[in-house]
Amino acid sequence: MQILLTISYDGTNYAGWQRQDNAVAVQEKVEDAIGSIIGRAVSLRAASRTDAGVHALGQRASFFAHDLCVPLNKLPQVLNGRLPGDISVVAAVEVPENFNPQFDAKQKTYIYKIQNSPHPNPLLSRYAAHIPQTLNLSRMQEAAKHFIGVHDFAAFCATGSSAKTTVREIFAIEVKTQEEYGAEIRVSGSGFLYNMVRIIAGTLVYVGLGKISPDDTAQIIASKNRTKAGKTMPPQGLVLVEVMY
Amino acid sequence: MQILLTISYDGTNYAGWQRQDNAVAVQEKVEDAIGSIIGRAVSLRAASRTDAGVHALGQRASFFAHDLCVPLNKLPQVLNGRLPGDISVVAAVEVPENFNPQFDAKQKTYIYKIQNSPHPNPLLSRYAAHIPQTLNLSRMQEAAKHFIGVHDFAAFCATGSSAKTTVREIFAIEVKTQEEYGAEIRVSGSGFLYNMVRIIAGTLVYVGLGKISPDDTAQIIASKNRTKAGKTMPPQGLVLVEVMY
Numbered sequence: 485m486q487i488l489l490t491i492s493y494d495g496t497n498y499a500g501w502q503r504q505d506n507a508v509a510v511q512e513k514v515e516d517a518i519g520s521i522i523g524r525a526v527s528l529r530a531a532s533r534t535d536a537g538v539h540a541l542g543q544r545a546s547f548f549a550h551d552l553c554v555p556l557n558k559l560p561q562v563l564n565g566r567l568p569g570d571i572s573v574v575a576a577v578e579v580p581e582n583f584n585p586q587f588d589a590k591q592k593t594y595i596y597k598i599q600n601s602p603h604p605n606p607l608l609s610r611y612a613a614h615i616p617q618t619l620n621l622s623r624m625q626e627a628a629k630h631f632i633g634v635h636d637f638a639a640f641c642a643t644g645s646s647a648k649t650t651v652r653e654i655f656a657i658e659v660k661t662q663e664e665y666g667a668e669i670r671v672s673g674s675g676f677l678y679n680m681v682r683i684i685a686g687t688l689v690y691v692g693l694g695k696i697s698p699d700d701t702a703q704i705i706a707s708k709n710r711t712k713a714g715k716t717m718p719p720q721g722l723v724l725v726e727v728m729y
Numbered sequence: 730m731q732i733l734l735t736i737s738y739d740g741t742n743y744a745g746w747q748r749q750d751n752a753v754a755v756q757e758k759v760e761d762a763i764g765s766i767i768g769r770a771v772s773l774r775a776a777s778r779t780d781a782g783v784h785a786l787g788q789r790a791s792f793f794a795h796d797l798c799v800p801l802n803k804l805p806q807v808l809n810g811r812l813p814g815d816i817s818v819v820a821a822v823e824v825p826e827n828f829n830p831q832f833d834a835k836q837k838t839y840i841y842k843i844q845n846s847p848h849p850n851p852l853l854s855r856y857a858a859h860i861p862q863t864l865n866l867s868r869m870q871e872a873a874k875h876f877i878g879v880h881d882f883a884a885f886c887a888t889g890s891s892a893k894t895t896v897r898e899i900f901a902i903e904v905k906t907q908e909e910y911g912a913e914i915r916v917s918g919s920g921f922l923y924n925m926v927r928i929i930a931g932t933l934v935y936v937g938l939g940k941i942s943p944d945d946t947a948q949i950i951a952s953k954n955r956t957k958a959g960k961t962m963p964p965q966g967l968v969l970v971e972v973m974y
Contacts, residue, residue: 494851539852560848570851603805606739606815607784607968611852723852 486583487556488546489514489528489563490575493539496610496720497570500536501543510534510571514545517566522549531585531727532592535679537719539611542574542726546585583729591655591728593672596685597721600666608665613685613721619667619692624659627691627698628669630705631657631684638708640687642679642716650677650708659688667692670725679716686714731828732801733791734759734773734808735820738784741855741965742815745781746788755779755816759790762811767796776830776972777837780924782964784856787819787971791830828974836900836973838917841930842966845911853910858930858966864912864937869904872936872943873914875950876902876929883953885932887924887961895922895953904933912937915970924961931959 491514499507503515511528518526530545554562559576567573597612599605604614631654638650654673662668669685687704690696696704696714704712736759744752748760756773763771775790799807804821812818842857844850849859876899883895899918907913914930932949935941941949941959949957 492850492852494855541850541852564848569849569854572849572851574848574850603809603819604814604817605737605786605819606817607737607786607856609814610739610855 485550485552486546486548486579486581487552487559488544488577488579488583488585489560489573491543491545492541492572492574493543494570494610495534495537495539498536500538501530501532501534501540510543511545513567513571514563514573515547517563518547520566521554521562522551524551529585531589532724534722534724535719538722538724539720540724543724544585544589544727546579546583548581585727588729589675589727591672591726592675592724593670593726593728594676594681595723595725596669596671596681596717597662597665597723598667598669598685598689605665610720611723612665613718615666615689615693617693619689620694621659621661621667621692623694623698624667624669624688624692627688627701628657628659630699630701631671635705636708637677637680637705639704639710639713640680640683641677641710642683643710645678647677652677652680657684682717682719682722683710683713683715685717685721688714689717690714730795730797731791731793731824731826732797732804733789733822733824733828733830734805734818736788736790737786737817737819738788739815739855740779740782740784743781745783746775746777746779746785755785755788756790758812758816759808759818760792762808763792765811766799766807767794769796774830776834777969779967779969780964783967783969784965785969788969789830789834789972791824791828793826830972833974834920834972836917836971837920837969838915838971838973839921839926840968840970841914841916841926841962842907842910842968843912843914843930843934850910855965856968857910858963860911860934860938862938864934865939866904866906866912866937868939868943869912869914869933869937872933872946873902873904875943875946876916880950881953882922882925882950884949884955884958885925885928886922886955887928888955890923892922897922897925902929927962927964927967928955928958928960930962930966933959934962935959
């Protein structure tokens with residue numbers, strides 16, 4: 485049987501999702517916890533390879549087991565007893581053998597949080613980027629509309645990416661006032677290029693600061709040129725909220 | 730001149746507000762930052778001695794200076810450049826020479842946050858206690874009313890406290906559903922005994938779990954007996970929100 489987990493984590497202390505040498509990754513911690521229960525090493529396939537410092541509420545990852553020795557509905561609790569406090573398995577379900585958590589994903593949703601205040605609030609700095617200058621959110625909302633639809637997002641892809649195509653579809657993007665911390669960008673799409681959400685956020689911040697106009701966004705997309713877009717925003721503001729199949 | 734600072738901090742990595750040997754306290758970090766600007770050691774007097782792991786949005790602390798070499802309105806920014814990311818000075822104002830930030834406080838407000846979900850969300854665990862069983866918030870709201878007013882809160886004071894009197898006034902206490910994490914207890918009063926808010930929270934959690942009835946709260950207050958009240962909730966759920974003069 486194949487088991488699909490929904491996993492939340494605080495990415496602050498991890499080198500990202502993907503297991504690697506010389507650094508502790510979330511994948512390693514979850515694989516070790518599963519391995520200690522079923523008595524053999526397992527390999528997890530994830531929906532999304534989140535970067536160092538990026539958080540997740542609803543990451544999804546699956547593994548194969550024919551010897552699971554705990555009832556599926558107890559698995560989250562048993563795994564959480566073996567996981568550090570900054571990683572939590574919130575659900576476990578059985579999926580068909582041919583299910584692929586990465587390629588079968590139909591929609592992913594991310595939130596980028598921005599703390600917009602003169603002085604940083606330390607209770608928010610772990611989970612939001614800080615912009616001291618006042619952002620014009622209505623200009624950012626106007627700019628955000630240009631991202632919706634099927635586009636070649638080459639201008640919003642970090643160099644060094646090995647993606648076969650840079651065409652993606654964005655289903656929805658919202659810029660909202662968030663009472664507690666300032667502003668939040670919520671974006672849903674078919675999939676995202678390397679650093680794409682953080683570069684979109686950086687471009688919208690440029691609009692919010694008046695460095696570029698809302699309509700410049702359309703031209704930046706059309707340029708397919710990474711140097712035209714805004715800077716890559718820092719990882720701590722990003723949360724992988726949900727993956728849908 | 731006396732300068733009153735408003736200070737926010739994430740208490741996770743500190744042994745509380747008060748400077749002490751063999752452990753790093755928030756007071757020490759802020760005093761060192763001020764000292765490095767004005768060129769001599771200063772001593773801060775705070776409104777509240779928050780415990781290890783307790784957070785603050787609006788702690789207040791004052792110091793005396795006749796040689797402040799930066800304009801008062803620039804002081805927060807200059808101090809923040811010398812403070813770690815988990816401490817931030819959000820305001821600085823001049824107060825009369827005879828002002829005392831502890832004794833002149835008229836009202837203090839704390840929030841206690843509870844994450845109420847079967848599995849812990851790691852993005853909340855730094856700033857909320859986790860209760861997996863479902864809490865009955867309407868019972869907790871009913872119980873909370875008994876705390877309002879002037880009472881001898883001896884039953885809600887940690888042993889070893891040196892307070893001269895255990896009589897305090899609670900102006901308001903609210904138990905609210907909080908969409909993101911579950912439940913929040915907000916309490917304002919003239920002042921609080923050692924661990925008082927965390928013991929009130931623990932008693933309300935007992936009510937929410939059905940271990941005691943809402944009306945039992947009145948009898949617990951009347952008993953003046955610490956062993957009758959609920960357990961002391963962990964520090965990470967507590968935030969000192971505001972001190973008013």
